[in-house]
Amino acid sequence: xxxITQTPKFLIGQEGQKLTLKCQQNFNHDTMYxxxxxxxxxxxxxxxxxxxxxLQKGDLSEGYxxxxxxxxxxxxxxxxxxxxxxxxxxxxxxxxxxxxxxxxYFGPGTRLLVL
Amino acid sequence: GDSVTxxxxxxxxxxxxxxxxxxxxxxxxxxxxxxxWYVRYPGEGLQLLLKVIxxxxxxxxxxxxxxxxxxxxxxxxxxxxxxESDSAVYYCALGNTNTGKLTFGDGTVxxxxx
Numbered sequence: 001x002x003x004i005t006q007t008p009k010f011l012i013g014q015e016g017q018k019l020t021l022k023c024q025q026n027f028n029h030d031t032m033y034x035x036x037x038x039x040x041x042x043x044x045x046x047x048x049x050x051x052x053x054x055l056q057k058g059d060l061s062e063g064y065x066x067x068x069x070x071x072x073x074x075x076x077x078x079x080x081x082x083x084x085x086x087x088x089x090x091x092x093x094x095x096x097x098x099x100x101x102x103x104x105y106f107g108p109g110t111r112l113l114v115l
Numbered sequence: 116g117d118s119v120t121x122x123x124x125x126x127x128x129x130x131x132x133x134x135x136x137x138x139x140x141x142x143x144x145x146x147x148x149x150x151x152w153y154v155r156y157p158g159e160g161l162q163l164l165l166k167v168i169x170x171x172x173x174x175x176x177x178x179x180x181x182x183x184x185x186x187x188x189x190x191x192x193x194x195x196x197x198x199e200s201d202s203a204v205y206y207c208a209l210g211n212t213n214t215g216k217l218t219f220g221d222g223t224v225x226x227x228x229x
Contacts, residue, residue: 004160031215042119042206042219043161050215058216059116090161104217106161 002027004107006091012113019078021110023091032074033092033104036060043090049074050096081114088112117142121207121220129228130199136192136223138181138207149210150183150190151217156203164192164205177201202227 005024013019025032031050035043035058045058047066055066063085065077074091088109095102121138128134142148152164152174165174170185181192190207207220 040221042208042221043217044219045216048215103163103166105163108160 002029002105004091004093004105006089006107006110008110009108010111010113012115013078013081015081015083015114017081017114019081019112021076021078021089021091021112023074023076023107024072025074025091025093025105025107026072027093027095027105028071029093029095029105030071031094031096032068033094034058034064034066034074034076035090035092037088037090037109039087046076046089078112081112083114086113117144117148117209117211117216117218119207119209119218119220121205122223124204124222124224125226126223127226127228128197131196134192134194134197134201134225136205136207136225138190138192138220140188140190140207140209142188142209142211145211145213147185147212149212150181151208151210152179152181152190152192153206153208153219154203155206155222161206168210197225197227199227199229201225 033048034046044060049068091107092104094104118141149168151166154164155161165176167174167183173182204222209218
């Protein structure tokens with residue numbers, strides 16, 4: 001088995017601030033994902049990465065940057081926090097992406113609050 | 116784009132009653148998407164409940180079943196007799212095998228009364 005760790009668990013920022021969320025996985029999975037979930041809504045894909053140093057935009061990438069520094073870690077940056085970005089950010093990983101979709105394993109989430 | 120619509124919650128049922136949570140999908144760029152049910156139990160992270168990658172097939176896990184129906188573009192989640200421990204939020208998701216992306220429904224909050 002493995003685990004996905006997200007830090008911090010809670011992130012409080014100021015409007016306009018640049019904020020970074022981190023994710024680590026020890027599954028040795030190739031593909032990692034960042035999703036955003038607003039209250040009462042489904043998950044929306046922000047960025048994903050199919051290997052180290054790769055980045056692919058999701059449906060919600062505007063206002064965010066991401067970095068896959070190594071296979072086990074994937075970070076997400078909110079470039080300028082806005083009040084309407086209060087949400088939970090979920091990191092996930094899977095063995096591969098593409099035609100055969102392996103199960104995605106999710107971390108516990110980072111809850112973002114912008115004051 | 117792809118979309119998933121599922122039963123709006125919250126849904127409340129009594130223990131030992133049957134349950135169905137509806138899920139319908141629209142896949143605009145792919146004929147045969149993969150279909151998933153994910154679940155989040157209280158205090159836990161999101162986890163896979165079951166998945167089906169072949170149209171016409173049924174997936175099952177923990178007493179839950181879902182059949183991939185391409186004709187009606189549906190993937191309803193059913194259980195014959197729910198337990199209090201089934202209380203959770205359930206998400207239907209569509210996997211686009213061209214892009215590798217998952218599209219999630221908004222989730223259905225299920226409460227099972229003892």
